[in-house]
Amino acid sequence: MNNTQRKRFNISSLLKECFLISAVAFVLALPLIGFRTFNGNEGLDWNFRWGYLLIAVTAVFIGRAILILWRQIHFDVVEKYWLKKIKSLNPKKHTPFFAISIGLLFILPFMPEVDRRIVDLATLVLIYVMLGWGLNIVVGLAGLLDLGYVAFYAVGAYTFALLGTVHDWSFWGSLPVAGAVAAMFGVLLGYPVLRLRGDYLAIVTLGFGEIIRVVLTNWVEFSGGPNGIAGIPRPTLFGLEFTRRAPEEQSFHHYFGIDFSGDHRIIFLYYVILVLALLTNFFVLRIRKLPIGRAWEALREDEIACRSLGINPVNTKLSAFALGAMFGGFAGAFFASRNGFISPESFTFIESAIILAIVVLGGMGSQIGVVFAASAIVLLPELLREFSEYRMLFFGMAMVLVMLWRPQGLMSHRRPTVVLPAMDSK
Amino acid sequence: MSMRRLLDVEHLTMQFGGLTAINDLNLVARNREITAIIGPNGAGKTTVFNCLTGFYKPTVGRLSLSVPGRKEVYLERMDDFQIARAGVARTFQNIRLFPAMSVLENLIVAQHNELMRASMWSVGGLLGSRKYRKQEELAIGVASKWLDQIGLNGVADKPAGDLPYGDQRRLEIARAMCSKPALLCLDEPAAGLNSQESGELNSLLCGIRDEHGIGILLIEHDMDVVMNVSDQVVVLDHGQKISAGSPTVVSEDPKVINAYLGEPGEDPLSLEMAGRR
Structure with a gap:
């Protein structure tokens, strides 16, 4: 309460700011909402929609006022409460909580009220969680702003698609290869951009992502071009296929003596990505506590200090690029196998942006933050489906609110990778 | 001076375009000795460090480092x-810690x-090998010993960037020492410290010299520190070595007084006063 008294606001500055913002809103809304075209008698005609314009500007005015008041009164309180919550989120102390959460994820497909659509949606969320965790190595830990992460996703997907359709490789056989090829591309991209940081790095990686997509679109003999690749093999459970017409000894429903159902494959895919994502998480959590993980973070903090301590910046950066790309490759192979069809359409820049948004929104370097952010970013548009054309508006609004409330990300508290042993145990 | 040379700088010259920052500098640092490099602002002191630690490639010169028990290496080629791996550690004029990482993590890195x-x-680390766990325990042991020495044991798990300025300076020295160097290069370690803190710094530096037997190169403006701890002093002015020897010899050298104060007779201040500004 002291805070609110200290930060007294005066009504005139509040009104001034609201009027200013409303003026900006008016300028923006005039062409966007104010004009309406219609087919008149003499071709295309247009009229003003003053009513709508007035509503929009008033909404901005009131919204801004509420935001300022809310900030002055409640942001501090909520922020403190939230920070305390995050800090108390100790993996060791909360093991039961995390164990129960993971257990719930494992029985999700068999819970009542859970249908095919929900399991499919959960699979989609998990793909983004895995991509977020992979990119977290590069952006969150090593601090290398990578805007072309989708390139590695594409490399993984196309590696498996080509191996599966041209050479009849199985999903499990090509999964490591997809990861390795993606990692190789990670090093290939990493090498020329070693000296770049921040914005410059972001621009070059963005370019690299586009190059991969453009090559895949235009090199028709290799990748099928814009038509993509169809008939990609589905994952199998120790050789058992999830299709109706598979030979008896090779089909899941025959082997277990149950009726065929399309749900089996959906549920199986869910488990595959769940295990892959958990492995990714385990790997990242573990490597963060190893010298290489600490070197990545140190490199993010101060590269010159790293060099003065004998850390080879080239190897350290390349390993971050390679490992981050590897998980992108795994996720890509899974994506190709799940959909059965891929085309360059699936690997546009917006995907990179979404994955980066997940990492930033979650709080750079935070593993649990990625889960929340991925859920929010994938689920929000789905949940808002009923609002159809307005859903992207709500989505954008939610993003703006989060960035206002916690610009450093939802879960941005950093936990040391190593602590001094307690005095009494020494 | 029968002691073995640790670092031998011969004919070091560094030019940036037409500007000669260091001109034909010769310099020797020995084990168990603190060698101070002093000089007015812009004399080229930090440039010497940057050449030594490989951040600049010298235009001319040989920088040979011979750590006891190891082969002699030429730093200008590395x-x-x-160079850091060969045993030269350094600190920076503007502290360069890893601010978001904890104090202990800084020492482990x-x-x-x-x-x-x-x-x-x-x-092996991913698979949880015993060898790695043992080495990590050892590393934590080394770090905690240094934390004791600089008195930061209580804040080991705090972010390094949250420490007060003086503690950050000492932490940077401890971090350099954790890389187990043979030669420690300190760039103005007493800058911004109060007189009590710089007294503590003196004893820390002497402790490092006597206990670890390594050589220390020191750039410093604080003449209290320079006069109290250094075994020899090298004075630079405009990239040129103008004097060298023991602290007392150097402080009485008219050339040095000139460099700091201009022509003699103009100003009655002593060299010490010049150092304190």
């Missing part, structure tokens, strides 16, 4: 991180290469 080998380039 990359900065290789300094032992990166040993830990990396023990973790078999992360493969």
